Amino acid sequence: MPIPIVNSIASWFLKKRFHQIDLFLKYPIEVQEELLFNLLQKAKYTEIGKTYDFASIKTYREFSERVPVTTYEDNEPLIERARKGESNIFWPTPIKWFAKSSGTTNAKSKFIPVTNDSLENCHYAASKDLLCMYLNNNPSAQLFLGKSLRLGGSKQLYEENGTVFGDLSAILIDNMPFWAEFSSTPSNEVSLMGDWETKMQAIVNETIKENVTSLAGVPSWMLVLLNNVMETTGKGNLFEVWPNVEVYFHGGVNFDPYIDQYDKLLPKSDFRYYEIYNASEGFFAIQDQNENKELLLMLDYGIFYEFISMDSYDTSEEKVIPLSEVEEGKNYAIIITTNAGLWRYKIGDTIRFTSTDPYRIKVTGRTKHHINVFGEELIIENAEVALRKASQLTNAEIVDYTAAPIFMNGREKGAHEWIIEFKKPPEDLNSFTQLLDSALQEVNSDYEAKRFNNTTLNSPKIHNARERLFYDWLKEKNKLGGQHKVPRLSNTRDYLEELLQLNRSI
Secondary structure, eight states: OOHHHHHHHHHHHHHHHHHHHHHHHHSHHHHHHHHHHHHHHHTTTSHHHHHTTGGGOOSHHHHHHHSOOBOHHHHHHHHHHHHTTOOSSSSSSOOOEEEEEOTTTOSSOEEEEEOHHHIIIIIHHHHHHHHHHHHHHOTTOOGGGSEEEEOOOOSOOEEETTEEEEOHHHHHHHHSOGGGGGGEESOHHHHTOSOHHHHHHHHHHHHTTSOEEEEEEOHHHHHHHHHHHHHHHOOSSGGGTOTTOOEEEEOSSOSGGGHHHHHHHSOOTTOEEEEEEEETTEEEEEOOSSSOOOEEEOOOSSEEEEEEETTTTTSTTOOEEEGGGOOTTOEEEEEEEETTSOOSEEEEEEEEEEEETTEEEEEEEESSSEEOSSSOOEEHHHHHHHHHHHHHHHTOEEEEEEEEEEOOBTTBOBEEEEEEEEEEOOSOHHHHHHHHHHHHHHHOHHHHHHHGGGSSBOOOEEEEOOTTHHHHHHHHTTOOSTTOOOOOBOSSSHHHHHHHHHHHHO
């Protein structure tokens, strides 16, 4: 089908969809409240709906007072019953799919329910919106002349007790309409291969023969793939492999530490990067403008949002607030109620509102991935801004990193200890350390106060990791590929000690 016709069809869909988007842009609170009561109405005869008498809830206040905020551990007994085939527990329609998500902080796997409602009205709806927004902003785009290189689905799907579990990306691929496979590469067969390293070369071998026009996947793992493409082909940059590639849709981890390496692989000033924010629990936000990296919070995907200010998170002063009460510039933990049957569920992510008209956000980290042993409240966003500045000033390039506290010992003050794997190390690691320290003080006043005259914290300590250290660490834990991520910051030394030991062992 000629590109003008394809883009015209997309434009028709876009105009229809923009009317709905315009509705939640103009009336965000009303749209969210209506969504909440639709969810309550739909689930009122489920086991959890009867427990909390959803049928009688008439206001948000009643909902917030009656239904408790939960974690995965709170939901696990109900989820396990659903995985064994029981129905109508927390959602009225049968649940066949469960997205297996172990993350990086917990060896125990989580099984997140994925309903037909969440597949169609959240995950797939967001994918359509993303393409439509991109085409609207770039009317001369030629995405449909070629294929999208998607990187995901690192695990096969497994059936157990009549239900199916696996990576969310594998579930999405398995349920994808038959025509969608024709516009994607690699094939489903390769995408769903179980062994990551075998799969990686298979993806390279298959995709270098295709006319790839877009890329989609987690930045850290996509970078591994693209570097393998360069090694296999011997080309100078990716445009010599795929002349028509024009955009990279990315999410999962902060892109800032990787942008310089991508710019070298994709050296065109008009190449586009579009960020998304999704997880196994749902699709939350989309970059909807070319030059603005802020993400538009999507309010009509069957997800009702609440928030906890990180100032009071996990304290006796903790307070959950609805969207109408959030403030710009503050860091919040996200609570979601969804069309997959998650009720007031802590997903473990933190975001900051950059705007409340419309509601735009920036993902800042994880509730468990921060360092606040000494009152410094260091979050991932701080760390990655500072690392990028130090890297630019020393012409260094970073592959991966993690950091943890050095605890006070008698008269010895505390500090932060980092292990960083460089693709291109700085000439002087001491200079890099000083620059990182200064940059952290610039972006975090609490850290600056603790560092003032070494009041509480001494200068950070940095180890230069050997090549592939983090890759080998993830491989040891059977966490290569997919959505698995290295834990950036931690209040404990567990990850750091494991990495330091592995760094010394070879």
